[in-house]
Amino acid sequence: MNFVSRIRDVIEQERLIEPSERILLGLSGGIDSTVLLHVLCDLRTALSFDVGIAHINHLLRGEESERDEEFVRSLGRTFALPCYVARVDVRKEARDSGKSLQHAGRDVRYGFFRETATRHGFQKIGVAHILDDQVETFILRMLKGTGMRGLSAIPVKRDNIVRPFLGVRRTDIEEHARIQSIPFVNDSSNEKIVYERNFIRKQITPWMEKLNPAFREKILLLLKDLTAVNRVFDAKAEDFAGAFVKWERGDASLPVKELKVLDDETRFRVMAGILGRVEPGFIPLREHMRQIDNVIGGARPNLSTALPHGLRIRKTYGILTVTEKSPRAPSLETFPVSRGTNRLEEFCLNLQVVSSPGACDGPALAPGPDSAFFDEEKIGTLSVRIFREGDRFVPLGMRASVKLKDFFISRKIPREERRHIPLLMSGNDIIWVIGHRIDDRYKATGETTRRIAVYANPISS
Numbered sequence: 001m002n003f004v005s006r007i008r009d010v011i012e013q014e015r016l017i018e019p020s021e022r023i024l025l026g027l028s029g030g031i032d033s034t035v036l037l038h039v040l041c042d043l044r045t046a047l048s049f050d051v052g053i054a055h056i057n058h059l060l061r062g063e064e065s066e067r068d069e070e071f072v073r074s075l076g077r078t079f080a081l082p083c084y085v086a087r088v089d090v091r092k093e094a095r096d097s098g099k100s101l102q103h104a105g106r107d108v109r110y111g112f113f114r115e116t117a118t119r120h121g122f123q124k125i126g127v128a129h130i131l132d133d134q135v136e137t138f139i140l141r142m143l144k145g146t147g148m149r150g151l152s153a154i155p156v157k158r159d160n161i162v163r164p165f166l167g168v169r170r171t172d173i174e175e176h177a178r179i180q181s182i183p184f185v186n187d188s189s190n191e192k193i194v195y196e197r198n199f200i201r202k203q204i205t206p207w208m209e210k211l212n213p214a215f216r217e218k219i220l221l222l223l224k225d226l227t228a229v230n231r232v233f234d235a236k237a238e239d240f241a242g243a244f245v246k247w248e249r250g251d252a253s254l255p256v257k258e259l260k261v262l263d264d265e266t267r268f269r270v271m272a273g274i275l276g277r278v279e280p281g282f283i284p285l286r287e288h289m290r291q292i293d294n295v296i297g298g299a300r301p302n303l304s305t306a307l308p309h310g311l312r313i314r315k316t317y318g319i320l321t322v323t324e325k326s327p328r329a330p331s332l333e334t335f336p337v338s339r340g341t342n343r344l345e346e347f348c349l350n351l352q353v354v355s356s357p358g359a360c361d362g363p364a365l366a367p368g369p370d371s372a373f374f375d376e377e378k379i380g381t382l383s384v385r386i387f388r389e390g391d392r393f394v395p396l397g398m399r400a401s402v403k404l405k406d407f408f409i410s411r412k413i414p415r416e417e418r419r420h421i422p423l424l425m426s427g428n429d430i431i432w433v434i435g436h437r438i439d440d441r442y443k444a445t446g447e448t449t450r451r452i453a454v455y456a457n458p459i460s461s
Contacts (some may be wrong), residue, residue: 003176007039011047016162017124019048022086024122026113027053027075029068032128033172034075034184036165040126041079049054052082054116056109058090060101064188071185074411081406084116098309099165099281102197102315107281129154129163132170135216136200145285149269152230153223155387199383236262237269237377245274256296256315261304269291274322279309296320302415316414330419331388337382343459346385347422349434351454353382370457372431372438376450379442380427384434385418393430394440404430411436424454 007064010016017023025040027033039053055072057065069085069135076083094104113125129334141150165173179186196407208215240262245254254275259267271292272284284307291305295315304314314321342351355376391404408418424432431442434456 003106003172004039004042006168008043010156010164010167011043014156014162014277016157017047017049019427021123022052022121023124024052024054024113024117025110025124025126026128026254027055027072028141028187029071030053030187031184032130032170032173033179034207035177035182036128037075037079038180038182039164041081045357051079051364052120052122054084054085055115056105056112057085057087058105058108059087060090060105061188062156068185069188082120084120085439086112088112103281125161125162127161128165129162129164130170130173130218131216132201132205134166134223135205135219136197138219139200139204140196143328143432146283146285147268147274147286147289148226148227148265149233151223152227153220165221166337168338178279198328209445231326231434233269236266237273240266240270241273245270247298250278251321253319253321256318256320259296259320271322275307275311278322278324279311282307282309299380301412314416317412320388332386334383334385336365337384344422345459347420347434348459349422350457350459351424351434352457354449354455355455356453357450370455372454373444374426374431374438374442374452374454375444375448376452377425377448379431379452384422385425387421388422391423391430393433395437395438396443398440404433409436 010111023040025033025037027037037053040049043049044051052074053076055069057069060211061068069087072268073085075081088107088108089170090101090105093099093108097104097107099107113127116122117125131353132151138151146366154163154166156163176182186344205216212218212268213440239256241254244258245252254270254274258403259270262270268284268289275282275284275288291307295303295305295313298315301317302315304312306312310324314323319341320361333340333344333346335344337353339353339355342353344351367371387408392401393404393407394401395407405418406421408421413421421436422434423430424434426442429442430439432438
């Protein structure tokens, strides 16, 4: 069977391109994508599909990048195909995003391919990944310690992205290019072994081939087995996430108790799925999972750890939170409070202070989280500030003072929230932990002759 017929069988058996569909091919101008372009153009009439090409000029290799762009444009003219080209400073993208050049380049390419396909009516996006790419990715991830989850096979089809060459070796592609006299361009950066993948391609795989010429096929079989096992664990992780993971403003929270009883591999996948959604593209390693397990299994009720890309894992009284947000620095200011409405931007709060004569009875004796009532004769200069070490007050209904820190702990208020809770002060005394409890010594009673009512309401946007 000749090379083109082999690829036709893959397309038809895997249903990669259906009749009447349009496929947008990501074309670098290198041998793999250029040969794939020639094969697709050979098959487009027989299989009734249309082809377009898309190219990203990464602006990384000077004249070589310009040469590649012009070569792709010339292929578009030769085959009379729609050709879409974008020029992106990937070095700047990497610097701005904190990603590696390779990672930033990949994100830019796929983003451009998807946007172009959507805008111009292409149902499929074709990329020229080959068998050697599968093997190199396997070795690279294994060396980085990505775990079993990261050792699945690259799929021949995922969503609208198709890979017709995924089972083809580079030697087969080189042979077809030679026989058919297919021109292509060489990327000089592929020769630099400073890049991890190039080092594997140039140094490691030739050595492995000497040990076993069929090692690529052996790795592919192993990848298929791992993919089948991964599907089982992924299904368990998806069921757990659907039942227990809650999302709010881009952050995830889930119960520690239920997380603890999962087997290690399923727990890894639950966390990997969450982390990948909070920070797209992030692939956690086993060392990251050990950090997370230390938080989950730690005896203290409040624990946290930091992961790459600004990710934070926080345990607070049985709830694990995954976030990308940095904790807001608390204000150390003291804000004066007067009669009337006080707008406290720092706390997103309007504090209304109303003075009125008469005893306090009925509902006023049972203040709510947003209202409090005090004996005016006991009140001095009012202000608002946050918690300080050593703070004490007498919670309503108690006779003795308690440490405010112990009060927070008893109410299971997360540590990072404690210094953002406003405290209403009378002089140097805390008279209301706003939203929680007033001080018993300052409460309004039936014997109060003048009382102060304080209402706390969020600032409306």
